Amino acid sequence: MPPLYKIHRSKERFNGSTRHLVMCSHLGVTSLKLEPEKKILHNLTGHFEPGKVTVILGPSGAGKTTLLKIIAKRLINVKGTITINGVEQNKRMFCKKVCYVPQQFDLLPFLTIRETLYIAARLKLNVDQNEHAIHLVVNDIVKSLNLSYCLNTLANKLSGGERKRLSIGVEMITKPSVLLLDEPTSGLDSVASNQLINMLHNMASANCTVVCVIHQPSSQMISLFDNIMVLNQGRCMYCGPKSEILNTYSIAGFTCPSFYNIAEFVLEVITEQRGGDLENLYKICRDEYEKIRLHNKHNENELDSLIDSKQKCKTHDINTSINRIVLKKSTWQQQRILFLRALICMRRDILLTQLRLATHIIVGLLLGTIFYNFGGNAENVGSNIACLFFFLLFLFFASAMPAVQMFPTEAAVFLQEHLNNWYSLKAYYSVKVLTDFPIQILCVSPFLFISYYMTGQPMEYDRFLQTWSVCLLITIIGQTFGILTGTAFGTELGIFLIPASSISLLLFSGFFLKLNEMSIYLQPLSFVSFFRYAFEGIMQAVYLDRPNLVCSEIYCYLRSPNKILSMMGMPVMPFYILLIVLCCWVLFLHVIIYTVFYWKIYHAKR
Structure with a gap:
């Protein structure tokens, strides 16, 4: 079976520099979902020239975004090869030379423009680059993007045009050979759109191949592009200079009225609003394209013959220096930069941290008021056990719910940056776990200090430390559970799934139903409930091997703490085993x- 697509990237040398021509030939891709297969691209052929800005036109569903993702190696369910100068290239090296800016480019909301570009430069440039060199790169990009007036503005306060320019700026840092943009002007006014296209022309003039998908450009905007590629139902209906498209369409019998928008005319033709034979147009466009390619190949051969070996060596040195800039950093180097970014975001997002801390303090005071001094009284054993169980409930849900609401946004930024080869998953996730840990300790400690003391629990150092360790572990489990649910199912579904899935685990915790009273067939299910180990751990910390409780009556059956544990069917296992099991759950x-x-990364490439 012949390859479904080939992407040839030949080198066109001029004045000792290397210019890149991206060529797509016989390109096809079929969706591989569970529903019947749907062919998206059909034997598509075209090219993108260096030093020029190419616009891809076509109606919705024509395959424009799919084409960009294939070139950017964002799709893996495509058969074929990518070659540069006829030689199959290493996928990882090819991805470093191509940057893809999607339509929805996610930014961390609590970083300023300066910080966003600085962190991106630290992650993408050579580790040997000093601070002065990095700041020079950032200042050059800011100046070219016309963002100097809002350098210290947070990303969540930027306008649509400023966000678009910033999203392109973070990819300009390494001066990519090929820049692919999916609808960069969507949501922008005409002035901002024209400024953006002019900026892309400046990038193209610096040896960059720029390709844009534009849904419906205005006449003024279309005049700013050099080349046009037209897609319809996965087929290429034209690829070449903008000046030749009307002549090609007129050969097929489609004449554009005077002073008419070229983009609107083309879209009307390929969507059959003007009648005519589209099959004939397709054949004519292919014939004209072959003529253009033969002419360009002839010119390219002439240029190659004029370059001597000295110039070739110079070009090779330039390529080597460019590749050296984007050498991959070690995991430790990535972690240091990501840790710096995480600290900045934590410092800026102080409102959420303050709310969480205030909530824990208020709930601790409320529990202390309601269950005041119940811990040492034998007459209030039932209420005190309920109070201890509420410790676990509150700490679990107070950390799970914020995580499921906040983390999906951060996960979207990670996925975008990881696919653009900024850093590894291992570096990101290790920093995420490390930076979350102090916040968890900060929230648990004051809550437990207040509620433990006011409810009259035994004021012994080892017992308090045991209780604190159980509460900290259930807090970590709650946040991890929220991150997992939010990452896998999103915020809306995650908010429903967390309480729904926790109910079954709570039923087997040993509080509502004693472990020894459960059916023999249901008892094994209690071993998969982390609430069961946390509840038994906090009960052992408070009651195990403790002196008799105070009781005002003559006879109190539950005066003995060992009888309380026996009544609850505890202890089942030593305390250190409970901690090990909770750590294993984490x-x-x-x-x-x-x-x-990993699954999301794989799915994003399909």
Whole structure:
């Protein structure tokens, strides 16, 4: 079976520099979902010239975004090869030379323009680059993007045009050979759109092949492009200079009225609003394209014959220096930069941290008021057990719900940056776990200090430390559970799934139903409930091997703490085993999250 597509990237040398011509020939891709297969691209042929800005036109569903993703190696369910000068290229090296800016480019909301570009430069440029060199790169990009007036503005306060320019700026840092943009002018006014296209022309003049998908450009905007590629139902209906498209269409019997928008005319033709034979147009466009390619190949051979070996060596040195700029950093180097970024975001997002801390303090005071001094009284054992169980409930849900709401946005930024080869999943996730840990300790400690003391629990150092360790672990499990649900299912579904999935685990915790009272067939299910281990752990920390409780009556059956534990069917296992099991739950959830991230990366490339 012949390859479905080939992408040839030949080199056109001029004045000792290397210019890149991206050529797509016999390109086809079929969706591989569970529903019946749908062919998206059909034997598509075309090329994108260096030093010029090419616009891809076509109606919705024509395959424009699919084409860009294939060139950017974002799709893996495509058969074929990518070659440069007829030689099959390493996928990783090819991806470093191509940058893809999607229509929805996610930015971290609590970073300024300066910080966003600086962090991107630190991640993408050579580790040997000093601070002064990095700041020079950032300043040059800011100046070319006309963003100097809002350098210290947070990303969540930028206008649509400023966000678009910033999203392109973070990819300009390494001066990519090929820049692919999916609808960069969507949501912008005409002035901002024209400024953006002019900026892309400046990038193209610096030896960059620029390709844009524009849904419906105005007459003024279309005049700013050099080449046009037209797609319809996965087929190429024209590829070549903008000046020749009307002549080609007129050969097929489609005449554009005077002073008419070229883009609107082309879209009307390929969507059959003007009648005519589209099959004949397709054949004529292919014939005209072959003539253009033969002419360009002839010119390219003439240029190659004029370049001597000295110039070739110079070109090779230029390529080597460019590749050296984007050498991949080690995991430790990536972690340091990501840790710096995480600290900046934590410092800026202080409102959420303050709310979480205030909530824990208020709930701790509320529990202390309601269950005041119940811990040492034998007459209030039932209420005190309920209070201890509420510790676990509150800490779990207070960390799970914010995580499921906030993390999907951060995960979208990670996926985008990882696919653009900024950093590895291992570096990102290790920093995420590390930076979350102090916040968890900060929230758990004041809550437990207040509620533990006010409810009259035994004021012994080892017992308090045991209780604190159980509460910290259930907090970590809650946040990890929220991250997993938000990553796998999104915010809306995750908010429903967290309480729904937790109910079954709570039923087997040993609080509502004693473990020894469960059916013999249901008892094994209690071993998969982390609430069961956390509840038994906090009960052992408070009641195990403790002196008799105070009781005002003559006879109190539950005066003895050992009888309280026996009544609850505890202890079943030593305390250190309970901590090990909870730690294993944390590790298990992290492994699942890591796997989900890998699946999302794989799915994003399909």
